[in-house]
Structure formats: C-alpha cells, structure tokens
Amino acid sequence: MPILSSWSARVLILATVLACASGGGTTTSRTSPTRITRYEIAGSNASNAYELISRLRPDWLRRQATASVSGGVVRSQSVLVYLDRQRLEDLNALKTISAGGIESAEWIDASRVQTVLADVPSGPIAGAIVIRTR
Numbered sequence: 402m403p404i405l406s407s408w409s410a411r412v413l414i415l416a417t418v419l420a421c422a423s424g425g426g427t428t429t430s431r432t433s434p435t436r437i438t439r440y441e442i443a444g445s446n447a448s449n450a451y452e453l454i455s456r457l458r459p460d461w462l463r464r465q466a467t468a469s470v471s472g473g474v475v476r477s478q479s480v481l482v483y484l485d486r487q488r489l490e491d492l493n494a495l496k497t498i499s500a501g502g503i504e505s506a507e508w509i510d511a512s513r514v515q516t517v518l519a520d521v522p523s524g525p526i527a528g529a530i531v532i533r534t535r
Contacts, residue, residue: 432457434458434460434508435507435508435509435510436505436506436507436508437453437454437457437458437503437505437506437507438505439503439504439505441457442500442503442505442506445457445500447500448499448500449495449496449497449498449499449500450495450496450498450499450500450503450506450532451492451493451495451496451498452496452500453500453503453506454495454506454530458506458508461480461508461528461530462480462492463480463527477525478511478525478526478527479491479522479524479525479526479527480492480526480527480528480529480530481514481518481521481522481526481528481529481530482494482495482529482530482532483518483529483530483531483532484498484532484534485532485533485534486519488518488519488520488521492530495530495532498532498534502534502535503532503533503534503535504533504534504535505532505533506530506531506532506533507530507531507533508528508529508530508531509528509529509530509531510528511526511527511528514526514528514529518531
C-alpha cells in the first residue's frame, strides 16, 4: 500500500501545481483591440487621452481614406470622439482629457456608430472613440 499512497500523493501534487499555473494571472494581461481598461491606463504613464490611445491603440487615431468620391475628391473618414456620452469636436479634444480620470476607452466600429451613439454627424465615419471617466 505505501507505493500506491506515494503515487497518489504525487498525482495530487502535480494536479495542484498545474491548476495553479493555469488559472488567474492571464486575465489581466489580455488586451482587447476595441477597449482600453483601467488596468492598462494605470500602466501606461500617459498624461492625456490622446497620448494614452496613441501608445496603446494607435489604429484608433488613423483616419482611413474612403472609397466614396465627392466632386472628384477622395474624402477621408472622420474619427468621432465622445466623453461621457457627449460628442466632442475632434481628435484634438483628446489632448485636454487627463488620463488619470479615465475609467475606460472604447472603439466603436463605423458599422455600429449610428445605432450605439447619439448626435452622429453625416458624412464618412471611420468609427468613434468613447471615453468614460470615473
């Protein structure tokens, strides 16, 4: 019997070690391409929202060319900015928002902007950056 007990103890220890190694820590290190969390904000050392987004999700700030041509001119798509459900003027407004007061930031895809946000202007839209403060 001592051999069986020793073998059982080893299996139990191995199972415990594997369970501890696979759980827990990975959830905080995962990032979403469409969301910036408070945890990421705290670790960014950014001073304002523009700096935060340019470091963590630079694609959000890029205006993409649109396929529509208006009067022979290719128009670029706008990136809308919302702070606590209020639409701001443009991307430069992000420079006035302190990163320390941000709870989260989210990218809303152009296909969802009209249904998710209010006060959406007409014209080509790449998407929207939605900032929520504490």
